[in-house]
Amino acid sequence: MEIVRPDSVAGVLDALASHPDALVLAGGTDTMVLVNAGALRPEYVISLRHVEDLKAWNARFIGAGVTYARLEESEIAALAELSRTVGSPQIRAAGTLGGNLGTASPAGDALPFLAAVDATIELVSKHGSRTMPWDEFLIGPKQNALEPAEIILGAHLPDDMPWRTAFAKIGVRQAMVISIASVCVTRNEAGETTVALGAVGPTVLRARRAEMMVSAEKDPDEAALDEFQRLVSEESRPITDHRSTAEYRRMAVGVLARRALERCLV
Amino acid sequence: MNVRLIVNGRTINVEVTTPLSLLQVLREELGLLGTKDACEQGECGSCSILLNGDLVCSCLVMAADADDLEVTTVEGIGTDGNLHPLQRAFVEHGAVQCGFCTPGFIVAGVHLLDQNPVPTSGEIREALSGNLCRCTGYGGIERAIQSLVEGT
Numbered sequence: 001m002e003i004v005r006p007d008s009v010a011g012v013l014d015a016l017a018s019h020p021d022a023l024v025l026a027g028g029t030d031t032m033v034l035v036n037a038g039a040l041r042p043e044y045v046i047s048l049r050h051v052e053d054l055k056a057w058n059a060r061f062i063g064a065g066v067t068y069a070r071l072e073e074s075e076i077a078a079l080a081e082l083s084r085t086v087g088s089p090q091i092r093a094a095g096t097l098g099g100n101l102g103t104a105s106p107a108g109d110a111l112p113f114l115a116a117v118d119a120t121i122e123l124v125s126k127h128g129s130r131t132m133p134w135d136e137f138l139i140g141p142k143q144n145a146l147e148p149a150e151i152i153l154g155a156h157l158p159d160d161m162p163w164r165t166a167f168a169k170i171g172v173r174q175a176m177v178i179s180i181a182s183v184c185v186t187r188n189e190a191g192e193t194t195v196a197l198g199a200v201g202p203t204v205l206r207a208r209r210a211e212m213m214v215s216a217e218k219d220p221d222e223a224a225l226d227e228f229q230r231l232v233s234e235e236s237r238p239i240t241d242h243r244s245t246a247e248y249r250r251m252a253v254g255v256l257a258r259r260a261l262e263r264c265l266v
Numbered sequence: 267m268n269v270r271l272i273v274n275g276r277t278i279n280v281e282v283t284t285p286l287s288l289l290q291v292l293r294e295e296l297g298l299l300g301t302k303d304a305c306e307q308g309e310c311g312s313c314s315i316l317l318n319g320d321l322v323c324s325c326l327v328m329a330a331d332a333d334d335l336e337v338t339t340v341e342g343i344g345t346d347g348n349l350h351p352l353q354r355a356f357v358e359h360g361a362v363q364c365g366f367c368t369p370g371f372i373v374a375g376v377h378l379l380d381q382n383p384v385p386t387s388g389e390i391r392e393a394l395s396g397n398l399c400r401c402t403g404y405g406g407i408e409r410a411i412q413s414l415v416e417g418t
């Protein structure tokens with residue numbers, strides 16, 4: 001096995017151009033589980049550890065190499081909240097946003113946030129960069145739009161970030177859980193609301209009908225919240241797997257969305 | 267390829283030819299058996315180490331990617347006859363039963379107290395949430411850490 005550890009994006013792209021089958025290694029928290037299990041045996045590894053450009057983070061952009069440990073400090077409530085729920089301190093010190101996008105698991109906890117704020121994802125290759133909406137990047141369970149010689153540069157956030165954001169997830173215990181269902185809700189001053197659902201579909205989903213219904217409510221009452229919850233459950237597309245049943249997920253995601261919305265209303 | 271590790275202050279060169287984890291290199295190549303090998307999935311925390319000061323699971327670090335980094339294992343925290351105060355506190359508070367999880371908890375606990383010398387009970391629990399104890403000695407472990415907090 002060979003490893004290279006470039007210190008720039010250009011260096012990564014050079015290495016990738018000559019080794020299109022290389023494993024791109026960020027925090028390793030998804031990758032090393034596969035390596036340890038013998039499911040992945042890379043011959044050529046490109047480590048992103050020393051690529052400072054990927055660690056850039058400001059109000060409009062989160063570099064692929066930013067760890068959850070750093071994102072826990074975000075002023076955006078949902079981003080800080082979701083980051084605090086990822087794995088454990090050990091996982092958050094290593095795991096990155098880029099790795100969550102790279103793995104593209106339907107249960108990836110950063111993904112509902114990116115979907116709820118309509119983030120765009122920037123990819124780079126030797127041929128230049130392209131930026132696409134989150135739903136063109138996340139195309140299926142563990143499938144994304146990344147081409148072989150490309151890497152993820154990071155996620156761009158909109159100029160007009162919503163006022164209120166909240167994240168909620170449910171798993172089998174408090175700490176160290178993969179989501180059975182997760183949600184991110186945002187609401188702006190005008191009442192416009194977005195709702196993104198994780199782990200209840202082949203990829204992250206937006207509950208568009210629930211959004212439309214509750215965006216029209218200036219000050220949603222109990223009946224409106226009930227209807228919102230019902231619509232979210234209806235719009236989810238869960239499956240039964242080893243973590244939970246479709247039925248439970250459908251119910252839970254509605255409850256979580258309602259609670260997250262309530263936190264955006266106070 | 268040659269990998270240069272700085273383990274507990276000592277520079278060590280190892281030959282690595284596979285995507286082996288740092289955990290495997292510490293145990294199998296360097297004979298540092300304090301860092302425990304259990305799940306190799308980042309779930310149990312028994313392989314916890316400090317990598318350039320960050321608390322991480324050594325099973326999720328590719329050894330070749332640790333080239334030139336500083337690694338602190340439990341052996342770098344205390345030794346026989348010269349225990350770290352937290353190790354002494356673990357003994358005094360019955361925080362050790364079978365002992366398998368203990369090195370990981372010591373590394374995580376020392377890291378916590380370095381970062382935050384006066385953690386609340388909630389902060390202690392949060393800081394240890396990546397470490398599992400199958401003998402369920404959590405009460406003793408929390409009290410051991412707490413004893414050092416009150417002492418400061």
Ligand SMILES: Cc1cc2nc3c(=O)[nH]c(=O)nc-3n(C[C@H](O)[C@H](O)[C@H](O)COP(=O)(O)OP(=O)(O)OC[C@H]3O[C@@H](n4cnc5c(N)ncnc54)[C@H](O)[C@@H]3O)c2cc1C
Pocket residue numbers: 023024025026027028029030031032033048054064065085086087088091094095096097098099100101102103107108109110146150151152153176177178179307308309
């Ligand atoms: C014990 C444990 C608990 C976990 N808990 C959670 C949880 O609660 N929520 C959650 O969402 N996830 C969880 N995870 C999964 C994992 O931590 C996250 O998906 C994390 O974001 C992965 O980031 P990484 O940097 O470690 O990725 P890596 O493992 O380094 O990479 C993952 C994939 O992304 C690719 N990749 C990484 N960066 C780039 C880039 N810049 N460009 C192109 N491709 C790239 C890699 O090639 C690889 O295919 C957990 C994992 C473990 C082991």
Ligand code: FES
Pocket residue numbers: 302303304305306307308309310311312313314323324325326
């Ligand atoms: S062996 Fe590394 S976390 Fe369990």
Ligand code: FES
Pocket residue numbers: 361362363364365366367368398399400401402403
């Ligand atoms: S003391 Fe036995 S696992 Fe913790």
